[in-house]
Amino acid sequence: MKFAKFSAVSAMILGLATAASAADYPERPINMVIPYGAGGATDISARTIAEPLGKAVGQSLIMANVTGAGGATGSVAVKNAKPDGYTMLFARVGSHSVNPAMKATLPYTLDDFRFVTVYEINPFACAVEANSDINSMEDLIAKVNEGGVSYSSSGVGSGLHLAGAMVLDEFGVEDPINAATHIPQKGGGEAVTAVLNGTATFLCTNSSALASFVANGQMKPLMVTTAEPVVGFDAPTSKDLGKPALEQLVGWTGIAGPAGISDEVAAKWGEWMAAAAGDEEFVSSMEARGSIINVMSPEDANAFIQEQYQTFKALVDKLGMRVEG
Amino acid sequence: MQNLHRQTLIGIVAIIAGLFLMLVAIPNWVSSPSNVRNIILSPVFWPYTLAALTILTGIGLTVTGHFSSEDLTPAPAEVSGGYGRLLIMAVVMVIYMFGLPRLGMVWTSMLAFVATAFLVRTSHPKTALICAVCVPLVLYVFFAHIASVAIPQGNFVRLP
Amino acid sequence: MSFVDSILAGLSLVGNFEAFLALFAGVAIGTIAGAIPGMSATMAVALTLPFTFSMQPIIAILLLLGVYKGGIFGGSIPAILIKTPGTPASSATVLDGYPLAEKGQAGKALGMALWASCTADLISNLALILFAGWLASFALNFGPPEFFTLILFSLTIIAGVSGASLLRGALSAMLGLLLATVGLDLVYGTNRFTFGDPSMMGGLNFIAVLIGLFAIPEVLAMVWDPKPHKGQTRSLGDNKVTFGEYKRCFKSIVRGSFIGVFLGSIPGIGAAPSAFLSYSEARRKSPNRDNFGKGELEGVAASEAGNNGVAGATLIPLLALGVPGDVITAIIIGAFMVHGLQPGPMMFILNVDIIYGLFIGLIVSSVFLLFIGSVAIRGFKYVADIPRGVLFPGVLVLCVYGVFAVNNNIFDVGVMFVMGWVGFLMMRNDIPAAPFLIAFILGPLLEDNFRQAMLMSGSSPAILFRGPITWFFWGLTVLTVIAIIRAGIRATRTLKRRA
Numbered sequence: 016m017k018f019a020k021f022s023a024v025s026a027m028i029l030g031l032a033t034a035a036s037a038a039d040y041p042e043r044p045i046n047m048v049i050p051y052g053a054g055g056a057t058d059i060s061a062r063t064i065a066e067p068l069g070k071a072v073g074q075s076l077i078m079a080n081v082t083g084a085g086g087a088t089g090s091v092a093v094k095n096a097k098p099d100g101y102t103m104l105f106a107r108v109g110s111h112s113v114n115p116a117m118k119a120t121l122p123y124t125l126d127d128f129r130f131v132t133v134y135e136i137n138p139f140a141c142a143v144e145a146n147s148d149i150n151s152m153e154d155l156i157a158k159v160n161e162g163g164v165s166y167s168s169s170g171v172g173s174g175l176h177l178a179g180a181m182v183l184d185e186f187g188v189e190d191p192i193n194a195a196t197h198i199p200q201k202g203g204g205e206a207v208t209a210v211l212n213g214t215a216t217f218l219c220t221n222s223s224a225l226a227s228f229v230a231n232g233q234m235k236p237l238m239v240t241t242a243e244p245v246v247g248f249d250a251p252t253s254k255d256l257g258k259p260a261l262e263q264l265v266g267w268t269g270i271a272g273p274a275g276i277s278d279e280v281a282a283k284w285g286e287w288m289a290a291a292a293g294d295e296e297f298v299s300s301m302e303a304r305g306s307i308i309n310v311m312s313p314e315d316a317n318a319f320i321q322e323q324y325q326t327f328k329a330l331v332d333k334l335g336m337r338v339e340g
Numbered sequence: 341m342q343n344l345h346r347q348t349l350i351g352i353v354a355i356i357a358g359l360f361l362m363l364v365a366i367p368n369w370v371s372s373p374s375n376v377r378n379i380i381l382s383p384v385f386w387p388y389t390l391a392a393l394t395i396l397t398g399i400g401l402t403v404t405g406h407f408s409s410e411d412l413t414p415a416p417a418e419v420s421g422g423y424g425r426l427l428i429m430a431v432v433m434v435i436y437m438f439g440l441p442r443l444g445m446v447w448t449s450m451l452a453f454v455a456t457a458f459l460v461r462t463s464h465p466k467t468a469l470i471c472a473v474c475v476p477l478v479l480y481v482f483f484a485h486i487a488s489v490a491i492p493q494g495n496f497v498r499l500p
Numbered sequence: 501m502s503f504v505d506s507i508l509a510g511l512s513l514v515g516n517f518e519a520f521l522a523l524f525a526g527v528a529i530g531t532i533a534g535a536i537p538g539m540s541a542t543m544a545v546a547l548t549l550p551f552t553f554s555m556q557p558i559i560a561i562l563l564l565l566g567v568y569k570g571g572i573f574g575g576s577i578p579a580i581l582i583k584t585p586g587t588p589a590s591s592a593t594v595l596d597g598y599p600l601a602e603k604g605q606a607g608k609a610l611g612m613a614l615w616a617s618c619t620a621d622l623i624s625n626l627a628l629i630l631f632a633g634w635l636a637s638f639a640l641n642f643g644p645p646e647f648f649t650l651i652l653f654s655l656t657i658i659a660g661v662s663g664a665s666l667l668r669g670a671l672s673a674m675l676g677l678l679l680a681t682v683g684l685d686l687v688y689g690t691n692r693f694t695f696g697d698p699s700m701m702g703g704l705n706f707i708a709v710l711i712g713l714f715a716i717p718e719v720l721a722m723v724w725d726p727k728p729h730k731g732q733t734r735s736l737g738d739n740k741v742t743f744g745e746y747k748r749c750f751k752s753i754v755r756g757s758f759i760g761v762f763l764g765s766i767p768g769i770g771a772a773p774s775a776f777l778s779y780s781e782a783r784r785k786s787p788n789r790d791n792f793g794k795g796e797l798e799g800v801a802a803s804e805a806g807n808n809g810v811a812g813a814t815l816i817p818l819l820a821l822g823v824p825g826d827v828i829t830a831i832i833i834g835a836f837m838v839h840g841l842q843p844g845p846m847m848f849i850l851n852v853d854i855i856y857g858l859f860i861g862l863i864v865s866s867v868f869l870l871f872i873g874s875v876a877i878r879g880f881k882y883v884a885d886i887p888r889g890v891l892f893p894g895v896l897v898l899c900v901y902g903v904f905a906v907n908n909n910i911f912d913v914g915v916m917f918v919m920g921w922v923g924f925l926m927m928r929n930d931i932p933a934a935p936f937l938i939a940f941i942l943g944p945l946l947e948d949n950f951r952q953a954m955l956m957s958g959s960s961p962a963i964l965f966r967g968p969i970t971w972f973f974w975g976l977t978v979l980t981v982i983a984i985i986r987a988g989i990r991a992t993r994t995l996k997r998r999a
Contacts, residue, residue: 043498046490048908052827052830053542053543053545053546053549053827053830053831053834055830055834058546058834059834059837059838062549062550063553063838065550066550066553075488077488077489077490078488079489079490079908080546080907080908081907081908081909082702082907083683083699083701083702083703083907084683084684084698084701084702085684087698087701087702088698088699088701088702088907088909090698091698091699092908092909117689118689120690120691120696122696122698122701123698165955165956170684170686170689171684171685171686171687171688171689172689196955196956196958197955198952198955198956199686199687199952200952201686201768201948202830204767204823204824204830204833205767205768207823208767208768208821208823209643211640211821211823212640212641212642212643213643214643214644214952214956226842227822227837227842227843227844228822228844230842230844230846231822231842231844231845231846231847232845232846233821233822233844233845300553300838303840304837335375338373338688338689338690339371339373339690346929347665347667347668350668350671350929350931354671354674361678365693369691369692369693369694369695370690370691370692370693371690371691371692372688372690373688373690376688377959378954378959380951380954380959381687381951381954381955381959383685383687383688383690383692386681386947387678387681387692390674390677390678390681391678393674394671394674394678397667397670397671397674398671400667400670401667401668401671404665404667404992417724417725418725418727419725419726419727422723422724422725425723425724425726426720426723426724429720429723430921433917433920436900436913436917437910437913437914437917440900440904440910440913441910445900445901445904449897449900449901452893452896452897452900453893453894453896453897454893456719456723456892456893456896457889457890457893459723459726460719460722460723460726460888460889460892460893461726461889462887462889462890462893463887463889464887464889464890467887467890468889468890468893471890471893471894472893475894475897475898476897476901479897479898479901480901482536483901483905487539487543487547487905488547489904489905489908490908491901491904492904492910
């Protein structure tokens with residue numbers, strides 16, 4: 016009985032499978048790997064776009080959180096997947112520009128992936144606890160030079176880690192690695208909590224992660240890393256402060272596949288993303304969280320990530336932040 | 341063997357494991373950067389502490405085991421051939437792991453179900469066989485279509 | 501706005517059919533999902549989240565909270581019936597719940613779990629409503645040094661769940677602590693025991709270790725010694741929990757609830773340690789101490805009260821500070837943000853109707869939980885009637901699916917199998933599994949907070965004695981350790997006298 020069923024099902028499905036070719040892509044659901052945990056910025060961004068994107072694709076998208084090691088576990092899962100376009104990755108600033116720039120032993124490089132798009136950009140903001148006597152970047156830098164200042168992050172090799180060091184470096188702090196203490200936490204939420212309860216002095220993180228704390232008057236923003244002011248953040252931009260180089264310091268979310276995916280697949284994703292990003296509900300809900308929706312073509316996305324990666328890598332080498340072991 | 345209390349044996353194993361950690365495992369497999377400012381902040385500090393505590397516990401077990409009158413010998417099995425069956429079970433697990441990505445989770449699970457049912461000498465072979473087919477399929481439907489988990493499908497037969 | 505006005509505003513928001521339906525559906529979904537090993541409450545909430553995007557904010561959040569509460573209770577069902585905790589939080593329930601099921605008293609254990617859960621849930625919700633502001637500001641006093649001392653104290657639980665020999669319990673805990681070091685180092689980001697494997701870099705998955713340690717050894721024990729004639733008589737029976745038994749355990753339930761409220765209101769600890777702490781406190785205070793671990797109803801009551809007491813209280817940091825207490829509340833915060841709500845102190849001023857609507861919904865959810873839970877117990881009782889020769893292979897397959905689903909990673913299935921063998925070896929040598937688990941949960945917290953504290957102070961240990969909270973926990977730890985040592989000496993003496 017079992018065998019009969021087995022062969023019947025297999026005959027049916029093998030028949031379908033042989034008829035398939037690249038032109039039919041996608042003819043089954045696509046696995047979308049989210050390398051970070053549920054409820055995080057990447058997860059919410061991914062699940063928000065999944066709705067309009069699924070309509071554009073015409074197949075269901077199976078969202079799978081594969082967490083661990085700052086996004087490395089999920090990234091490697093996609094790197095090793097068959098490059099047939101049925102396993103794609105939501106790549107993030109941490110997993111695909113900071114981590115590769117900082118970690119010598121990372122089990123993947125940027126060349127292992129082919130980006131089909133970057134669709135969301137999210138500026139960084141630096142903030143301190145609301146009752147702190149630090150009111151501006153100037154105060155902060157003065158404090159750092161006195162000593163005893165610390166900043167929190169969501170872990171070694173996270174965007175927050177690099178951001179803290181980069182901001183101090185840009186503002187002329189000598190030897191920022193030792194001038195201020197880096198206190199890593201287990202995640203983005205914990206990093207904010209650490210500033211709230213006085214464990215760390217300040218942090219620089221995505222504006223979306225800080226928005227509610229700023230609105231609630233629990234935190235005081237000192238700076239945002241854009242040329243234009245960010246709604247809800249009563250703080251100078253990096254351009255106002257004369258540090259345009261900090262505009263490189265932005266979070267982003269993109270979609271990538273294994274390096275071997277075909278041009279047809281990449282082209283299809285370009286069409287779908289254009290359609291999905293036109294969805295008004297998607298755009299408004301992302302903008303409400305402080306993000307800028309800007310769908311890049313595969314070429315632009317690659318250039319954008321490479322440029323950010325090179326900037327970060329130069330900084331990491333300059334400050335000696337590279338993690339070797 | 342016979343003269344040693346089981347607790348003493350456990351203790352000796354713990355001491356050996358602790359020494360192995362200290363002398364081989366931690367130096368080789370825990371990397372510590374050269375720029376560590378303070379020993380207590382080093383990545384190897386906590387593993388070394390734990391290895392030392394393991395050795396202490398091991399010494400404690402060895403000593404107390406020597407004086408203990410507690411009977412730790414497990415009751416003999418009612419059905420003989422346990423080691424053989426455990427060995428087969430280990431092989432089943434290895435095949436299970438090997439088959440998951442290649443054959444797919446559903447088909448591998450069916451085979452594992454049958455093998456395990458046989459190993460525990462099921463008194464309901466027919467029910468077990470029916471369940472072996474149904475349980476993985478029902479679980480597949482639940483996880484893949486209700487919970488939308490990407491259950492591994494394998495290279496051969498793909499379920500809808 | 502007065503208190504009555506606030507309640508009326510809340511009532512007008514939730515006093516409709518959809519709100520109650522969402523809450524009811526949420527609790528039902530959560531209970532079922534929690535009852536499936538691997539489908540933890542976390543996953544159930546994450547899966548429900550996308551469906552709530554199009555709903556009204558209050559209805560969406562009530563649905564998610566319902567799933568959360570149902571999930572925490574649902575986890576106790578497989579913990580009692582098949583020794584496989586559905587969620588990490590219910591692993592303490594295994595200790596006495598499964599022995600009760602073995603004795604054919606699964607019905608009693610499940611009933612007690614339900615009553616304890618609902619009582620604790622209610623207490624937790626009341627604590628949220630009455631003391632949210634106060635507890636939240638207290639929680640903000642918890643920095644790394646305070647955490648370190650609290651967790652050091654929590655590690656003394658190990659003595660309470662070690663069973664016959666404290667030393668073997670300690671060895672088990674050492675194993676757990678050592679395995680928890682696998683992964684990336686927190687401060688330097690370097691590899692520890694990862695062998696270059698990207699799956700190991702993330703550390704060993706907690707649920708894979710948990711299921712491997714509890715469920716798989718049962719399967720292996722069955723393979724080792726298949727006793728087909730035994731266990732067929734095992735059934736749920738008609739035995740229900742009586743009011744007298746509830747009254748007997750009431751003290752433990754209330755104590756467990758307060759432990760849950762306390763630990764829940766501090767972000768970053770979660771329900772599993774709370775359940776274990778409640779369990780070990782109940783054991784310490786109980787006259788039938790020796791029966792714990794062999795099927796003591798009070799043990800089930802205490803651990804379920806401990807984990808459900810957390811459920812309402814984790815909303816305290818969420819609502820009052822906008823800070824997630826654990827993974828589940830992190831997802832629920834996501835839901836708030838999707839709907840344009842920003843949890844935090846301002847929410848109590850700007851969205852007071854939503855806050856009070858939530859409070860009313862939470863109270864109602866305890867009642868729903870009682871109702872749905874008793875239906876679920878009746879539905880799942882057939883599990884106890886399945887012949888073991890079919891049940892155990894089924895458990896194996898179910899665990900494989902469940903563990904895979906947690907992180908979509910086949911590697912985790914391998915971790916579960918290996919831990920199964922470790923657990924089996926430990927079982928054969930009378931080394932208890934519970935200390936392993938507690939150490940595995942608390943070990944990384946202990947190390948991380950210690951190192952964070954050292955970073956804060958520039959490696960001066962004086963920071964570990966800052967403020968009254970640290971002194972309080974140092975004191976508690978010292979007292980408990982003295983008590984444990986004295987009990988140990990007494991036990992050795994009686995053993996020698998007997999010998």
